[in-house]
Amino acid sequence: MRSAVVAVGSAIVFTGVAAVPAGAVEGGVSFSRVAVNGGKPIVVGVQEEVEVPAVFRMTTKLKYRSGPTVFPYRGKTGTGDTLHSAVITSDCKVVDRAKGVCDFEEWLYIDPRNLDFGNEDAGTWKTAARVFLPGDSQDIDDMSMPLEVKRATRVTADASPEPAVAGKTITVTGRVTRANWDTHTYQGYAGRTVSLQFKAAGASSYTTVKKATSSSTGALKTTVKATRPGTWRWTYYGNSTSGAKSSTGDYVAVR
16 A cells, blocks of 8 residues: 655655665664554544554664654565555654653554555554664664454344333344445445344443344344343454444333
8 A cells, every 4th residue: 555654843755665775774773662553453444544543662863864653564574565545753752862762653544545455455464663764774673563454344233123012022133244445335244143232221231142143245133032121232243354343222112
C-alpha cells in the first residue's frame, strides 16, 4: 500500500514504499516501548479511514531529517509492503537530553479506499520502526512484534414476537456480514459460528445461551423459550482475518 509519511514540524513528505538504500548507514538508533493500537487488532471497514494510535521511544544522538515512525510491514524489513496511507508523528518529548532519549506519539492512517488496499491485506503484519537520517541513509529496525489487521464484521439481531408469552417460543434471527475490501461492500459471511446471548432485565452482562451457524448468505436463525424479559443479541468472536462484533440488543418483554 502506498504510504505518505509526515513528521510534525517538517515539510518533508515521502511517498511510495521506501526501501533501505544500498550502503545505508544502520545503527546509532534504538527504539523501545513500542505499542500500536494499544496491542489490539486493527479493524478496518469499507469506507472510513481508520486512525491508529501508537507510542514509542527513540534513543539516538544522531541528527535526523524526518520521522521517526513505526508502521506495519510484510516481507523483508525496509523492502516489503507497508500498510498506511499517512503517518503523523508528534514532536520529541524529551526524556533524557544528554542521552538523546525521546518519547513520541503517532497517528497512523489506513484508508480502505486506497487502490493498493485489498482483502489480501488482512492477517498478521510485522512492526518496524524507522528514522530518516541526513543524506540518503536511514535506520530501520524490526520490532519483533506481530500486528493483526482484520476485516470489519457487522451483525444484526431481531427477536420476535414482541411481547412474548412465558413458556412459548421466541425466534431470533439476524445476519453476519464482513467487509470486502476489494468491492468496498459488506457481504454475507457464511459458515460462521455465532453466539446467541441474553441479558435479563436488570442484569449488567450477557450470557451465551446457544450457538448457530450462518447460512450461505450470512443469515442466522434459532429459537428459544421465553422465560423472562430481557435483551437478545448475536455475537461473533472473529478470527485471524475478521474482527469481532456484537449486534445491537433487541429487548423482548415476557408476559
